[in-house]
Amino acid sequence: MMEEIKVGLEVHVQLVTLKTKLFCSCSSDYRGKPPNVNICPVCTGLPGSMPTLNKRAVEEALKVVFMLNAQPYATSYFFRKTYFYPDLPKNFQITQYDKAGGYPLAHDGSLKLTNGKVVRIERIHLEEDPGRIYYEGSRATAKYSLIDYNRSGIALIEIVTAPDMSSAEEARDFVERLTTILSDVGINVRDYEGALRVDVNVSYAGGERVEVKNVTGAASVEKAVVYEVFRQKTMHEKGIKVVRETRAWDEKRRITIGSRGKEFEEEYRYMPEPDLPPVIITEALMQKVKDEIGGSQEERYNEIVNDGINEELAKKISSDKQLYSVYEKVKFYEPTLKQLAANVLANEISYLMKRYSVKSLPDDVSGLVEILQNYKSIPDHDTAVDYLKKWIEGEKVKVSLQVTSVNEIHDDVVKAVAENYDKIKNLEYTKKFEFLMGILIRKFGKENKKVLVEELTKVLSETP
């Protein structure tokens, strides 16, 4: 008990699925852009400008809330958190607060680690990202501090855990699990540099809690905890008291650095943001968001297996939200097609998506249903893939099947042989066959190749 390690995390996640910022309509696409191009009076905090809430941000945040089994508050509020810093143009950040009569977006969630341990999530709230300070060369030698406000006002959610992790590995696992869950709802933080930033709180052997600010990525979180435990343990052994403080993470040297003069209690002077009405979460909004996310991968997997689909296919489909969504839709249209749909989605369609770097599948699955309904009649695999590709590309698909039985073509095959008898009688069998097939395919189409081959073989064998 004496050597107990307690780790709690505050994870900041950019809602990268949004096209605009949290409180204005500026583009949120700031990576690789020249400085200060996506800015307006609101996100640069010009006097007289006012924030207006991006409603999509609330919906995207709610997806994460549900994925982490947290409870949204029916009414939550925005607050001003005052501190002076050049990257914060108003010198206060608009965020949500759980004291002073305020409520955050959601509370009491959980996340299960790989080892089965459940980490409690205390609260999830929405807030704005500050801008970025840029020092030419290094901070010490730079002549100016340059500020880029392109990032200012980007929508963030902050996920605050209880101090439930007891090792660096668990902290790392939490961030990795969280990253996967986020990508389940389309928030692919891995694809965006700096989209997930963690403040790591560590306390050793019942000592004071030390906060390590701004750690990026799961691997660094693990390293930060390892270092901080080592540092606090060493102090503990030397009999030096660990003080409650905020430290910075030095990614290059992999150590934490104390900030000056932070012994006093931080004073943010929170007050309600008077320019923003409360955030109201209605039942209808919750249902809308739930419909959009369709549960976790685990839930999706179980759903597919319950349909009688084998585990391998279920795993493949449940791992991709798009495949799963198409599967569900096809099942809804035509339940008898679910096994075939599962096969085709897990094999042909996922192959095509990779091969042609397809980002999204069509919302309308009627073309796919048409293909699957006639799948047995499609003469060969290549033709089937051609049809599937057409559907993925959003083209209208109509499987043309003039022939359903051999009887319908029998007379035509006999006629073709009879009419061309003089031309073919001296040809080799294969040449003869090819020639006649050419005529028949022109007449009946490629999709009838299989039947034609069968019938022609039969007719030719009966022909002298």
Place this chain on the structure above:
Amino acid sequence: MNLEGYSLLSILKEIERGSINVEDVNDFYYKKSLQLNDKINAYITLLKPDDKKINGNLKGIALAIKDNISTKGIKTTCASKMLESYVPPYDATAVSKLKEQGGRILGKTNMDEFAMGSSGENSAFGPTRNPLNNDYVTGGSSSGSAAAVAANMAPISLGSDTGGSVRAPASFTGIVGFKPSYGAVSRYGLIAYANSLEVIGILGKYTKDVKFLFKLIAGRDPLDSTSLNVELNEKEQFKPKILVIKSFVELSKDEVKKEFYRSISKIDEEGFDVKFINSFSLTEYLLSAYYTIACAEASTNLSRYDGIRYGPKVESTGNWRDYITKARSFFGPEVKARIMMGTFILSAGYYETYYLRALQLRKLIRQEFEKIIKGYDALYIPTMPVLPWRIGEAIEDPKMAYASDVLTVLPNLTGSPALSLPVGRVREFFVGGQLIGLRGDDIKVLKIAEMMEEILKVKDDGRN
């Protein structure tokens, strides 16, 4: 041409008839302003109107705008050294609405710095002088907007009202000042002092002018989440039911009281239904609730003025504390006092004691007001308990200026529309009477004011 005493509506009518042209109208006010501004100090920035043709309801007439309302490309100083060279890159919504409807800008008017003050003396550009007697204050904070209209330096003007800032100077200069319902006019672009209390207002010679301009700028604005649509259609003639709170009248100086009671007998004689109640139960909390909320909001609103983006260049030793002290010294003493009060109020440990209780009080005050006004069209009380004082007189006793707000803060706490109009005369000055309605009853209040103006004929110069 002499337009003294002309209403805006009659000027527009004359332009319509072709008997005068808009260039001459703008020239008259511009020349008058050039001639009088050294004495009155109504304008911080005066612009020579160009003679480009503009269509729309305002037919190209130039108006005065308070210098805390953002005007694209025109200095907007808030009468502060901190913003002495600030040029907004955007127009406030109210300004763009006026421009869209054929309005132009004659100049930006003097005011109490950041709208903090009741006398018009707290300006980095010197006090505004009362056109009725230049040794006296105009009242504030929209001092220049009132003085410009009263001295024929503008046909009409925009001001802002946080705790009486439109009505107080209107009363002291003998004109009409209208504070719309909270949210009835967009605040987007109004440089914030106390967001939850303030609104852009209108100052004019006659109520009909004010009503006309109000209809042009009112309405919900997507850029201001707190804005709303109020009823703009007028009811037919009605017999107004008026409620007078005796204790509010009794707070006033004898000369104010006498004129005010005389106005009551006149409207009573003309068929108004006037009733009295003795007191308003929460009177003693009005000023403390108001100043607590206003200072708290102000302290965060003004935290962005840190000398980095705004204000003259700061010569500093490189020490952060030294830098910030020097940068913040560009504020005047009243602004500094309110920032310090607000900072204290929001500090840990005091937030609950002061700020939360002030918010609770505001709620109770609202409920009490809604209870007593039930069955009446409007409350009728004096605007200012005193007549204008000599410039400099109140600076030795700041509580005198604060106490003069006691009758004007109620509608800001309740979000009500409120209008001050001249209802009596004392020597060279006027006594202002104030009509206060339920939030949303803006047109009703304006209509009653028009009827009273007709009855009282305080400024009957026969030319309107």
